[in-house]
Amino acid sequence: MSESPFTESWLSGPQATQFFTRAYSPSSPAKAAVVFVHGFAEHIARYEHVFPTWSSRGIAVFAYDQRGFGRTAQDEQHKSKSSAYGKTSWKAQLEDMEWAVQHTKQQFSDVPVFLYGHSMGGALVLAFPTRTQGPPSKEGLASISGVISTSPFILQTKPASKATRWIGGKASRLLPYFLIPAPLDTKELCHDDAVGEAYLKDPLIKNYGSLRGLSDMLDGGEKLLAKDYAQWPRQLPVLLVHGTEDQVYLGVYRLLTRN
Template sequence: MIESSTKGLNLYQHTDLTDFPYANIVIVHGLAEHSGRYDTLANFFLSHHMNVFRYDQRGHGKSEGKRGDLTNTDELPDDCKIVIDIAKSQFPNLPTFLLGHSMGGHTVLKVATKYPGIVDGIIATDPLSISFGPKVDGDPESYIKNDLANGVNTDPRVIKKYNSDPMNLKEYTVGLMNTLRDSTSELKQNLDKVVDPILLLHGADDGIIPVADSLEIYQKFATKDKEIHIYPHLMHEILNEPSRKWEIYEEILYWIKKHSY
């Protein structure tokens, strides 16, 4: 466990080290899930000589905090920076990359705007970025049902596994939803602060976050070192799509290697 950016609240953090590493990568999971869902991706990076740093975002998985809650738009990027600092302090001579999916994608984009230059490159897959719908009415501490399984994946086996995973949250707070909404508004105003190399990946048939969002934010990044890949027929969890995930892993690896040497 490590201390989060909120004093007294600890985060579960896990490190996997490899032989003869040439880079570090920090992986940030999405809303209502946990870092353990990225075991396959982590093992892929390890097999290609990258050290992998993962953590459960506050209120998720094995981390502390009220389940599925968020109260401040800075909590996500500030927590992530702590893990980045751990990776860089352990291996100061290696390039460090940041990969986030969905809400984790939002986290890494917020890191890019708030802490430019802290990593050597950022990968965001189907990121929550600039649109989040209307404000949710109700008590911020009250809970609403997690309906994220709809539009997640083209393979029903992946959806079944998602729903049966006890570590995935079945609900989250009204406060979290409205804080994320406020955070997307902040991000939209600061996209021109993204100066790091960045790779955007998005499923064209994403049923949760519109692919149009990634197409829009890509145009507003200040960095000239940017790529966007759109995958026809794939839905939200492109990293879990059985038909193409290995191809997507290889594309990410190729991009990281280009920015490592």
């Protein structure tokens, strides 16, 4: 039996939340380290075909199931008492990201640390350096050497109506963690049907989101595109990757045209 390419750990993060984590360490000294932030309703095991490739090339990876998702929210044996599916917000997620960055920087203090996010995580890593108030702190932001964002959830290709958004925003103040359906067409997720089938059968993925989590995600992407991009640190490198046929999210092209 071959040795596992990663180490699993439950680590205590912000708000005394227990996070399910995986760390992929190169066999030789690391050239760089990546903190990975997954997408909506996902979990880090969905990327286990990717992370070993990075570590085999000298890049260490620290990944965690986000607050409100994956095993962090659903593992009955290890999760925090306050954890629940969809129980999240942008502020909490940004705080969690800073914790993950600082943890990784402590482990790999001699190499650059990059913040990498996909889909919902892609928007969050773009938001991370643009806050006028913490989180993150100045120290947390200074710990990263660059940002990588793939298929970021900035805008939806088929957005909800303004009336629905308005009602949802108001309701999120009264019942922030009330779950509502948030289905995703797997045909638009990937051209590989097997990936879509695995997504639908994954017991850790639920097609629901909380009112607060969804509202923050939609509002945050719009604000990032409208004004927050202007707060980007001039010396911080960023790599944006987005498919031209993406039928789920758009907006990155508009962001690229800004100063």
